[in-house]
Amino acid sequence: KLEVxxxxxxxxxxxxxxxxxxxxxxxxxxxxxGFIDVEDIRFTGNVIGISGDADIITLTTQSVAIxxxxxxxxxFSVATTMFTVDAQTGNTAVDGTLRVTDATTL
Structure with a gap:
């Protein structure tokens, strides 16, 4: 054991x-x-951030909150094909029901 x-x-x-x-x-x-800083990244328990914004990402069991x-x-995709966005074209595909509550232009 080494104590410093x-x-x-x-x-x-x-x-x-x-x-x-x-x-x-x-x-x-x-x-x-307290916290642990590695280069510019700050770790505090299950929370990851930077010194000026220490709670950007929160990790829990099978969950990530940003x-x-x-x-x-x-x-970008959710559940492989349920919701996808093509980065080059912006084309978006939804394999489920799309619900909209406010004004929409299609």
């Missing part, structure tokens, strides 16, 4: 923190009092 009471600074050009295990275990990096805008530069 101050910053850990590595000056190696290509430094690495490596975990070796003979079993199927893993490596845990955690903070007992609190802001979602951009996609490639094709």
């Amino acid at each position: 009471t101050d910053d850990l600074v590595m000056s190696e050009t290509n430094a690495a923190l490596t975990h070796y295990a003979n079993a199927s275990g893993g490596l845990t990096i955690k903070s007992t009092n 609190s802001g805008k979602l951009d996609s530069s490639d094709d």
Whole structure:
């Protein structure tokens, strides 16, 4: 067990923190009092963000919640073919019922 009471600074050009295990275990990096920053990404429990907006993505069992805008530069689909958008043409296909509650131009 190694306990460090101050910053850990590595000056190696290509430094690495490596975990070796003979079993199927893993490596845990955690903070007992706050968040963990890796480069510009902030992890706080099951929430991922950046220092100025710490709750952009929330992960739960079989669920991802995004609190802001979602951009996609490639094709987009839900359940493979239930709802698709072609990134090049904008063509959209819906394999279910499309319900609209306000004014619509088709």
